[in-house]
Structure formats: C-alpha cells, structure tokens
C-alpha cells in the first residue's frame with residue numbers, strides 16, 4: 001500500500017513557481033533521494049509535505065488521508081517528520097535534552113526521556129547522551145539530528161542535508177545507520193543531499209526536480225543517464241562557471 005502520495009503539488013511565491021505540478025507515490029520502507037540543482041524546489045517540497053507550507057494547488061495523502069493544509073505538529077503526530085537544513089540542535093543543551101524535547105510531541109517528560117535514550121541508542125549515540133551539543137563532532141551532530149527526528153516516532157522521515165558537513169568516510173557511517181533504521185525498524189526515508197556519492201549509495205530510487213518540475217523518477221542507474229537530468233546538472237555547472 002502507498003504510504004505517501006503527492007498529487008499535482010504546486011507552490012507559488014508571488015510570480016515564482018517553486019514547485020510545479022509535482023506528483024509521486026512512496027511505498028513503505030523505500031529509501032528515496034530527492035535531488036536537483038540549487039533552487040530546484042527540494043526544500044519547498046519537503047516543507048509542503050510536513051505542513052510548513054500550504055500548497056497553492058494539489059494535495060498530499062499520507063496513509064490515504066489528506067494532510068495538505070494541516071499544521072506541522074498534527075502531521076508529525078500522524079507520523080511524518082522533517083529534519084532541518086542546517087543542523088539546528090540547541091547548542092548549549094545536552095544531546096539527551098535536545099532529543100527529549102522532540103519526544104514531548106507525544107509523551108510526558110519521563111517517557112519522552114526514556115524514548116530519547118532509545119533513539120540515541122538506535123543511532124549509536126547513547127554513550128554520549130549527556131554531552132552538550134557544542135562539543136559534538138559533525139557526524140555526531142548529524143546523527144543527533146536524526147535521533148531528534150526519531151523521537152517524534154515517524155514512519156516517514158524526511159532528511160534535509162543532514163550530511164552536508166561530513167567527509168566521505170563520515171557519510172558512510174551515517175548511511176549505514178539510516179539503512180539500519182529502514183531494515184530493522186521499517187522506516188521510510190526521503191533524503192535531500194547535495195553529495196552525489198552519498199545519495200547514490202543510500203537511495204534505491206531518485207526523484208529529480210529542476211525549476212520546480214519533476215523531471216525524472218527512477219533508479220539511480222536510470223536517472224544518472226537520463227538526458228534531462230544530465231542537461232539540468234550541466235546547466236547548473238555552466239551557470240556556476242560563468
């Protein structure tokens with residue numbers, strides 16, 4: 001059964017169509033990469049899925065229910081959460097306190113704390129639960145961000161560039177953890193990431209946006225030879241060099 005369905009989603013900011021009639025369906029336990037050049041509409045699409053933006057037109061079905069127009073905490077309680085583009089953990093709080101705050105979405109403090117410890121365990125950070133976020137390494141912050149999102153107990157997790165600051169080796173650790181969350185816990189993942197190596201390793205399917213439009217939907221092997229995708233990325237390179 002389809003867990004998430006986007007139908008003809010469109011977002012306009014004044015005269016700019018940031019997301020343009022985008023439709024796709026997601027099956028449970030898929031790992032999907034959402035890619036596209038800068039400004040293609042990836043973050044706007046994510047924000048719309050989790051209720052931070054209302055679509056100008058089109059709609060989103062989560063578990064067969066309409067969620068477009070619902071508030072983010074309502075959609076999060078239904079089971080879909082997004083991380084934020086720049087690691088946004090509270091720096092002067094411990095990792096455990098950060099993750100506990102997300103657990104408060106569904107639970108009182110004591111249960112939220114126990115849940116937070118479990119989420120930290122699932123990403124391999126339980127042994128540093130009491131460390132302040134200030135003192136964490138970049139990969140620990142990335143996994144802390146994942147743990148905080150897990151504390152809302154999602155069935156679909158949208159990850160917005162959590163690996164941005166990582167080396168290839170560090171990315172491999174995060175990728176292994178994300179795969180485990182899918183394999184062991186049945187989580188469905190949609191991932192925005194600029195590092196092609198990471199996205200190709202992690203994703204089983206890629207959605208490609210360009211100027212707000214969905215220009216490809218297929219396996220990484222299919223998408224990497226799709227002429228529209230190649231042209232979109234070469235166009236981006238061209239723009240950057242000129």
Ligand SMILES: Nc1ncnc2c1ncn2[C@@H]1O[C@H](COP(=O)(O)OP(=O)(O)OP(=O)(O)O)[C@@H](O)[C@H]1O
Nearest residue numbers: 013016017018036037038039040041042043044045
């Ligand atoms: N709140 C807003 N108001 C007006 N325009 C916006 C707003 N948010 C995004 N945009 C514009 O919408 C387009 C899509 O932006 P978006 O951030 O979704 O792209 P992106 O693919 O996530 O880009 P990047 O890879 O650089 O993060 C861009 O042209 C951007 O300038």
